[in-house]
Amino acid sequence: DTEVTQTPKHLVMGMTNKKSLKCEQHMGHRAMYWYKQKAKKPPELMFVYSYEKLSINESVPSRFSPECPNSSLLNLHLHALQPEDSALYLCASSHPERGGVGQYFGPGTRLTVT
Amino acid sequence: DAKTTQPTSMDCAEGRAANLPCNHSTISGNEYVYWYRQIHSQGPQYIIHGLKNNETNEMASLIITEDRKSSTLILPHATLRDTAVYYCIVRDNTDKLIFGTGTRLQVFP
Numbered sequence: 001d002t003e004v005t006q007t008p009k010h011l012v013m014g015m016t017n018k019k020s021l022k023c024e025q026h027m028g029h030r031a032m033y034w035y036k037q038k039a040k041k042p043p044e045l046m047f048v049y050s051y052e053k054l055s056i057n058e059s060v061p062s063r064f065s066p067e068c069p070n071s072s073l074l075n076l077h078l079h080a081l082q083p084e085d086s087a088l089y090l091c092a093s094s095h096p097e098r099g100g101v102g103q104y105f106g107p108g109t110r111l112t113v114t
Numbered sequence: 115d116a117k118t119t120q121p122t123s124m125d126c127a128e129g130r131a132a133n134l135p136c137n138h139s140t141i142s143g144n145e146y147v148y149w150y151r152q153i154h155s156q157g158p159q160y161i162i163h164g165l166k167n168n169e170t171n172e173m174a175s176l177i178i179t180e181d182r183k184s185s186t187l188i189l190p191h192a193t194l195r196d197t198a199v200y201y202c203i204v205r206d207n208t209d210k211l212i213f214g215t216g217t218r219l220q221v222f223p
Contacts, residue, residue, distance in 0.1 A: 004157070031209055042116075042201065042213035043158065050209060090157050094209070102148060102160030103211060 004106035006091050012112045015081060021109045023074040023091030032074040033103065034066060035090040043090055049074060081113045116214030117141065117204040123218040126196075132189040134217050136202030139183045146205045147178060149187045151198040152216075158201065161187065192221045 004025045013019050023032065031050045035043040048056035049068040063085075065077040074091055088110050092103040119137040126132040138147060149161040162169055162176045164185070169176045175188040189196055201216040 033209070042215055043211075045210055045212070048209045056208070056210065092157070102150070102163060103158075104160065105157030107157050 004091055004093055004104050006089075006106040006109050008109060009107070010110050010112075012114060013078065013081065014114055015083070017081075018077070018079045020078065021076040021089055021091075021111075023076075023093075023106055024072055025093040025104070026072055027093065027104065028071075029093035029095055029104070030071055031094045032068060033092040033094075034064075034074070034076050035092065035105075037088040037090060037108070039087075047076075078111075081111075083113050086111055086113045116212050117145075118202045118214045120200075120202055120214060120217045122215070123220065125220050125222060126189075126192045128194060128221055128223050129191055132192040132196065132219060132221070134187040134189075134200050134202075134219065135184065136186070137184045138202070138204045141182050141204050142206070144207060147176065147182075147185050148203040148205050148211070149174070149176065150201045150203065150211075150213075151196075152201070153195075153198040158213075161200075163205075192219075194221050194223065197221045 007022045033048050034046040037043040045058050046060045047066045052068045063080050067075040088108040090108045091106045094103040146163050146165050148163040150158040152158045162174050164176045164178050178185045199216040199218050201213050203211050
């Protein structure tokens with residue numbers, strides 16, 4: 001299994017809602033990532049988890065709250081988002097100890113904040 | 115900030131080789147060159163990476179100049195399914211991938 005799955009595929013939420021994005025992989029990878037991608041722009045790194053611990057936070061606003069319950073799962077909790085947070089949210093995973101191996105990306109969740 | 119510079123767009127005829135250049139003049143000795151591509155509405159896909167030597171796999175070849183200040187990704191026989199945005203990334207020993215603006219490759223019949 002070389003797949004990273006993300007749910008839901010699409011999400012529409014109001015600015016007062018609380019929702020969560022989910023990411024799952026069963027490749028035994030111990031590093032997992034969240035990226036944000038605006039239309040016609042490259043992906044931007046948000047968070048990195050290594051061995052279930054948050055290792056990198058790229059100064060992301062606190063309305064985005066990541067969680068790594070176990071080595072296969074990664075969540076992104078969303079609260080009080082703004083319309084400008086509408087984007088494609090990508091999850092990825094990799095072997096942190098294998099520095100030369102690339103990251104595997106999921107298909108993304110397309111988020112619209114109304 | 116991204117440490118790479120790529121042309122905004124390129125065209126290639128189907129069946130011909132696509133050669134995508136990348137400049138990374140400030141690359142350090144322990145930094146790798148990675149290539150990813152992103153087909154419309156999908157997540158990025160890893161293609162290939164290298165440090166100093168040229169590399170080849172089932173998808174592509176990577177040619178890195180001797181001074182390591184530039185590289186070229188070669189798709190030997192481009193198909194319509196290779197139409198995508200191709201990202202050249204310089205990666206250090208952290209877990210961070212910093213994507214640049216990439217090259218939009220259009221393969222035409």
